[in-house]
Structure formats: C-alpha cells, structure tokens
Amino acid sequence: MADETSSTQSTEHHAPSSRPHSAHSGPGAGAPRSPRPAGAPGGGPGGRKFFRRKKVCKFCTEKIDAISYRDVRLLQGFVAERGKIVPRRLTGVCTRHQRRLSLAIKQSRNIALLAFAARF
Numbered sequence: 001m002a003d004e005t006s007s008t009q010s011t012e013h014h015a016p017s018s019r020p021h022s023a024h025s026g027p028g029a030g031a032p033r034s035p036r037p038a039g040a041p042g043g044g045p046g047g048r049k050f051f052r053r054k055k056v057c058k059f060c061t062e063k064i065d066a067i068s069y070r071d072v073r074l075l076q077g078f079v080a081e082r083g084k085i086v087p088r089r090l091t092g093v094c095t096r097h098q099r100r101l102s103l104a105i106k107q108s109r110n111i112a113l114l115a116f117a118a119r120f
Contacts, residue, residue, distance in 0.1 A: 055092020059101075067100045069107035075114060079105060083117040 059067065067074070078086050078093070078101055085105055088098040108114040 057092060057094040057097055059097040060094055067097065067104045069104040070113065072108060072113050075101070075105050075108055079114065081118055083115055
C-alpha cells in the first residue's frame with residue numbers, strides 16, 4: 001500500500017493552486033450572475049425606454065476632406081482633458097477620419113501646438 005500512495009502522489013498533477021482560475025475573485029465568483037433589476041437603464045419592465053441615436057461622422061457630414069494639424073481648435077475637441085485622444089466610439093467619427101485625426105493630433109503635438117498631457 002505504501003507503494004501505491006507514493007506512486008499516486010508523484011503522478012498526480014492536478015493539485016489545487018493558491019490562485020483561482022476565474023477572471024475575478026471574490027464572493028460569488030463561481031456563481032452565475034443574476035439578471036438586471038427592473039427599471040435599470042437597460043430597459044426592463046417599468047424602466048425608461050432609452051434610444052441611443054447612431055453617431056454620425058462630423059467630417060463626413062460637413063464634407064471636410066483634409067484634417068490639418070494646424071487647426072488646433074478642431075483637434076482640441078477630440079483630445080480629452082488629460083491629453084488622450086478620444087476613441088471613435090465616443091466621438092462618432094468614422095474609421096477613416098479617426099486615423100487622419102490621430103495623425104494630425106500627433107503631428108500637432110510634435111511641433112508643440114497641442115500638449116502631450118494636461119498640466120497639474
């Protein structure tokens with residue numbers, strides 16, 4: 001019997017680790033989530049009906065082809081207070097214009113028209 005227990009101990013590789021395998025830990029980490037309560041912004045029974053309008057690209061609607069790095073006033077609208085470039089899911093700018101916009105912002109930063117970060 002001593003041979004069997006030593007052999008099972010050496011071949012057993014599924015020892016529990018100190019860290020859980022789930023993405024988050026805490027109470028109820030393994031349990032499934034409960035549905036949203038009624039009245040949440042998701043639009044359950046009794047909740048407010050919320051309609052999000054599709055964002056339209058400002059540059060496409062105003063037919064602006066060239067985004068100049070010298071137009072600081074325009075570029076500042078797409079830079080957050082901390083100095084980060086605002087993502088297109090928040091601004092509603094199309095992919096093509098977002099790429100041109102980020103290039104213009106970076107060029108403008110390099111020649112010190114726009115700040116890299118906010119002042120504290």
